[in-house]
Amino acid sequence: MTYLPLPTPAEISSWDTQAITAFGIREEILMENASREALHVLLELTGSITDKRVLVFMGSGNNGGDAAAVARHLHNLGADVLLLHTKRIREYHKTAGYHFKLARAIGTSHALLTPKNASRLLLTEQPDIIVDGLLGTGMRGTLSSDKICLIEHINSLGKKAFVFALDIPSGLNGTLGTADPIAVRANATVTFEAAKCGLVMPGASQWVGNLYVRSIGIPAQVQKMHPVSHLIMTDKVLNLRRPTLEVMHKGSAGKVLIIGGSKGLTGAPNLSALGAMRSGAGYVTVASPALLTQEVKAGQPEILTLDIGTTEEWPMHVPETLIRAIENSDSIIIGPGMGRSKDAATFLRKLIALLRPPTVFDADALYHLAEDKNLLQSLSEHDILTPHPGEMARLCQKTISEIQVNRLRSAILLADIFKGTVILKGAVSCIAQQGKPTVISPFSTSALAVAGSGDVLSGILGTHLAQGVPAREAACLGVYQHGLAGEFLENEFPQRGNLPQEIAHALPKAVRKCLCSQPTT
Known part of the structure; x- marks a missing residue:
């Protein structure tokens, strides 16, 4: 292809919606596909993860659902996983709640993470790998003080760990590629179906690290029916x-x-x-x-x-x-x-x-x-x-x-x-x-x-x-x-x-x- 699509967060959300409503692809399947693609990239980059300490940060939206599914796969492969969820269990619903339930069902360790308990909970942690699923591409505007606190903890731990972002580093604007005022500083980012505009903008690379694009099964017809506003050359x-x-x-x-x-x-x-x-x-x-x-x-x-x-x-x-x-x-x-x-x-x-x-x-x-x-x-x-x-x-x-x-x-x-x-x-x-x-x-x-x-x-x-x-x-x-x-x-x-x-x-x-x-x- 001469050009590849470079959707905005709103455009990629529209693709997801059309895949679900017009083609009957369940959101749970798209999320499972995303988690498996993320897992494959992570294994390519880090090798065997058996017995490695992995902290998976799970936000409240679908990005958090991706994180829960990745945590489940890592647990299955023998990693020492702790899934850190930012909402109470009962507050997770729909697709993210479904994948969180699956992760718990197979015995994935988990703990509630809040700005108040973050310092105590993470004090003795020395992870080998950090998976960032706090915030997805829909984040806009200035981060709240609570989100800034959690991202600062990730970046502090990330100085001695491999940081892997799901879809986009938390805090990075998906259109502009700017951090306001901070974002997760990832070693690598796997983004789903297409690179988002913000991931390739000048200055974004300091947060994104190496970028990997993986398909999660959105039909080609969706992309043709809903063309994007921006393209990137090949x-x-x-x-x-x-x-x-x-x-x-x-x-x-x-x-x-x-x-x-x-x-x-x-x-x-x-x-x-x-x-x-x-x-x-x-x-x-x-x-x-x-x-x-x-x-x-x-x-x-x-x-x-x-x-x-x-x-x-x-x-x-x-x-x-x-x-x-x-x-x-x-x-x-x-x-x-x-x-x-x-x-x-x-x-x-x-x-x-x-x-x-x-x-x-x-x-x-x-x-x-x-x-x-x-x-x-x-x-x-x-x-x-x-x-x-x-x-x-x-x-x-x-x-x-x-x-x-x-x-x-x-x-x-x-x-x-x-x-x-x-x-x-x-x-x-x-x-x-x-x-x-x-x-x-x-x-x-x-x-x-x-x-x-x-x-x-x-x-x-x-x-x-x-x-x-x-x-x-x-x-x-x-x-x-x-x-x-x-x-x-x-x-x-x-x-x-x-x-x-x-x-x-x-x-x-x-x-x-x-x-x-x-x-x-």
């Missing part, structure tokens, strides 16, 4: 590339035109050109103010240049030479190193008014678009915007922290204004387009956190647009390849230190490595 995204033909020439491989560069910022269009060439474009030209083109070229003969005007500044009118270049190009990239002068803003407006091929608006172009919402709204559905959080904040008139706290919503907010495709860059980049599910990148690599990395990405995007890939698919493909290159460089530069041009140079090798690792069909 390596099958690489299949969106246009195939390499046996007979090709530079014109048929995509002609990319980059319009950018200003005094002190000539490296940006150079890096964009490198990104375009290393991702497979056949013909790449950089159009810059005339007195800067040699700086843009930077001794690299493969970069073609086009002089604009006669000075270091952007002219008042678009010259005929550039109009012809635009007409002869398959895609354009506008903005890398363009500068923030009034001349640059005027020149950008005139460029946008022209008949042009699919265009990537990056860097300084985004600065000027944020100044003129009418200009932003005039862009085409074939165009791509590539803001980082700071640029997104200006475009949406928000603070950076407001953008970052809900990156998915932020990307959708801009996509609702602009007809094309939005890429909110950063760890776990988000790709949004009106009327389509938001797509999330699986990559969060520090190798990409270097000035010029975004310029390389703009070149990759320009290549795919030039080769005829539609904007949304080009965005997904480009972001995935960019992430692959960053991940590839982490092996060579484990403590960072890579240069942005090395991201471009790593592209073909990283993509080849990924393709070679894909199973053959």
